[in-house]
Amino acid sequence: MVYMKKALVLSLMGGLALGIAAKAGNITGEITFQGTPPPNVEIIPLENDPVCGALHKDKPFTHFYEVGPNGGLGDVVVALQVTGKSTGASAPPAVLDQRGCIYLPGIMAIQTGQKLVVKNSDPCIHNVHTTSKNGNPEHNDAQMAGGPDLTYTFDKPEDFMKFQCDVHPWMFAWVTIEDSPYYCVTDTNGDFTIKDVPPGTYTITASHRKLGTQTLQVTVTDSDVKVNFPAFAIK
Amino acid sequence: MIPKPFTTPNLWLFRFAALTALFTFLLLGAGGLVTSHEAGMSVPDWPNSYGYNMFLFPPSKWIGGIFYEHTHRLWATLVGFMTTVLMVWLWRSDERAWVKKLGVAAFLGVVIQGVLGGLRVTLRMDDLGIFHGIVAQSFFVLTCALALFTSPFWFRLSQHPEKQGKLVAGGLRRHVAYVAGLIFLQLILGATMRHQHAGLSISDFPLAHGQLWPDTSPAAIARYNADRVDPDQLNPITAFQVILQMIHRIMALLIVLGVAAAAMLSLKRLGKGDYLTRLAFVWLGLILVQAGLGIMTVLSNKAADVATAHVLVGALVLAVGAVWFMVASVRREEAVECESGTLINPSPSVIGAE
Numbered sequence: 001m002v003y004m005k006k007a008l009v010l011s012l013m014g015g016l017a018l019g020i021a022a023k024a025g026n027i028t029g030e031i032t033f034q035g036t037p038p039p040n041v042e043i044i045p046l047e048n049d050p051v052c053g054a055l056h057k058d059k060p061f062t063h064f065y066e067v068g069p070n071g072g073l074g075d076v077v078v079a080l081q082v083t084g085k086s087t088g089a090s091a092p093p094a095v096l097d098q099r100g101c102i103y104l105p106g107i108m109a110i111q112t113g114q115k116l117v118v119k120n121s122d123p124c125i126h127n128v129h130t131t132s133k134n135g136n137p138e139h140n141d142a143q144m145a146g147g148p149d150l151t152y153t154f155d156k157p158e159d160f161m162k163f164q165c166d167v168h169p170w171m172f173a174w175v176t177i178e179d180s181p182y183y184c185v186t187d188t189n190g191d192f193t194i195k196d197v198p199p200g201t202y203t204i205t206a207s208h209r210k211l212g213t214q215t216l217q218v219t220v221t222d223s224d225v226k227v228n229f230p231a232f233a234i235k
Numbered sequence: 236m237i238p239k240p241f242t243t244p245n246l247w248l249f250r251f252a253a254l255t256a257l258f259t260f261l262l263l264g265a266g267g268l269v270t271s272h273e274a275g276m277s278v279p280d281w282p283n284s285y286g287y288n289m290f291l292f293p294p295s296k297w298i299g300g301i302f303y304e305h306t307h308r309l310w311a312t313l314v315g316f317m318t319t320v321l322m323v324w325l326w327r328s329d330e331r332a333w334v335k336k337l338g339v340a341a342f343l344g345v346v347i348q349g350v351l352g353g354l355r356v357t358l359r360m361d362d363l364g365i366f367h368g369i370v371a372q373s374f375f376v377l378t379c380a381l382a383l384f385t386s387p388f389w390f391r392l393s394q395h396p397e398k399q400g401k402l403v404a405g406g407l408r409r410h411v412a413y414v415a416g417l418i419f420l421q422l423i424l425g426a427t428m429r430h431q432h433a434g435l436s437i438s439d440f441p442l443a444h445g446q447l448w449p450d451t452s453p454a455a456i457a458r459y460n461a462d463r464v465d466p467d468q469l470n471p472i473t474a475f476q477v478i479l480q481m482i483h484r485i486m487a488l489l490i491v492l493g494v495a496a497a498a499m500l501s502l503k504r505l506g507k508g509d510y511l512t513r514l515a516f517v518w519l520g521l522i523l524v525q526a527g528l529g530i531m532t533v534l535s536n537k538a539a540d541v542a543t544a545h546v547l548v549g550a551l552v553l554a555v556g557a558v559w560f561m562v563a564s565v566r567r568e569e570a571v572e573c574e575s576g577t578l579i580n581p582s583p584s585v586i587g588a589e
Contacts, residue, residue: 043466051298064464125296127279129359138359140279142286166277167299170466210461234461235454 023222027080027194031186031206033073034231037065043170051124052101052168063106064210072190073208073232075107077176079183080194080218081203083157087181088114093151095119096163096173098126098143103163103173105185107209112157112179118143118150126165134158136177140166160209174209208232248324249385255317256378260550262314263371265307267546270429271539273467274300275364281353284308311349318345321381334384341381344374361430368426372419372550379554383561396566400509403563407500411515411563414493415556421486422549428479429542434469436476440533443481451477465536487526494522494556511563518555525552 040061047053047060066074088111097104099121110116118128120143128150129140136154143150154161157179165171176183182202186192197220204227207213211232218227269275277300278284284292284305289312297305318341325338348370355363383389392399428436443449444459451474460471494515501515528545535541 038462038464041464041466045466049299062464062466062468124298125285125301127277129276129279131359140276140356140359142279144285164468166274166304167301169273169300170468172468210463212457234458 024196024198025220025222026224027197027227029192029227031073031076031190031229032071032231033067034233037067046101046170055100066188068189074186074188076186077109077207078192079178079205082180082182085180086112088112093117097121101168103171107174109176109178109183109185112155112177113153116152120147125167127167129164129166131162159207244387244390245328252321252382252385255321256382258314259375259378262310263375263550264547265310266371267543269303269307271542272300272303274303277301278304281356315345315349318342341377348374364430365426369423372422375550376554376557383558392565399566401505402568403566404568407504408563411497411560414497417490418553418556424483431476432470433472433476435537436472437480440530449477491522491526494519514559521552524548
């Protein structure tokens, strides 16, 4: 009897949750850049490195400004300013790879409590050195060629936490840590979609590592909402 | 073993002390390369290296930044060993208690310096790197002083300072001391700038961000950072760092003028043939080279070899000023009493004899 009651309650809760999920909406938009960005530069030290240079067929370049042909701006972290809603503990691990002596991806976002797996796909040593500005633990770990993956979790939200390899001083990744699952990183066209956002009014931010952060208010209903951020520019 | 009195200076001890100073100078260069290449954290552990005993770390793994950091550690170990030998040698064969104490101070200095370097890695504290740089400069001056104090030249100087040329007035000595102090402050500024790991906070010269005095408003700082696209992706610059570099530039100008004045005053008061005058002009030459290297550091976008040369010549400039002052302190006017127009030997406290 007790089991039946529990099953009934769970079914009701599940139905309720589904109902809420059904009402969730998506937030979409496009981030743009106005003007001419500074050109990305060739990474000469990488080319000159006997091991790392051999891993690249094409000339490697920096990716500070990923601006598409229509002015879309990539590598912008768009996120709702929501705290305490992290599902990071149950989320699949995010992966940061060291390949060709470059961190891939260079810009990414994860949740608090989510596992971040750092791989070394290169035939050489790297050190994974994290630097926090918001009280997350700092790490500096050796990772030999073919060595096991390194796994990290971070408990505090932070914008663009730095990952670097001091063996290869051009290697950087910037990881934003959000306290909810409502975020994404713009693609190379500057497009973004934040999925399954419960109805409500939120503060939404668009953060570019070099260009700063823009903030807007957005109200989500049970349908998709389009957000129009002003274009980023170097003023 | 009966200690040799200072009346017969130990040539081999002097040579060893001079070699220790030379190796310390080279160690400064190795350390400068580590910071210039942003390689200070490239070996995450200490005193081991990637889990290996430091001396057994395979050279095949000395790649990229590891090469700079690991060779710096090995070279530092050698200097530490040499300093230990020097301390023991001084303790056993030099009869001057103050020189023995300086030897112990050098030993303690090198130990502290090694631990600072290690803690900077294991604690991941950039600020410790600033102290590591400052102690390095101070330690280099100390090794130069030990080489000077054990030299036959110092023996002759302390025996008969009045025979070394004209005595040096207090005003000139104080001037050199102030300028040397200013140089030391400048080195602290330089170490602070280097250990911000932010690259050049001002990347043009003689203007600064296109102006005589750069705009340090938040909007301007954001613009400077947005325009920086170096592959090494250093920390964003701040208004504090921009102002720091401006102070560094102004101090550089003051130091150049101060050293030029020291050279001119030496020429006027001591004469052209005096070795202190010649040393003062060497000092002036070095400070001009140093100023040139500072400009080149900016114009080369902080090229590692240029920036390291700037560190090295900075250390030399400090050491030359300190040596000049030490020698002049023995030849100071106040140290020699004049009785009936006859000069007599300075007091033991002046010449440093026991």
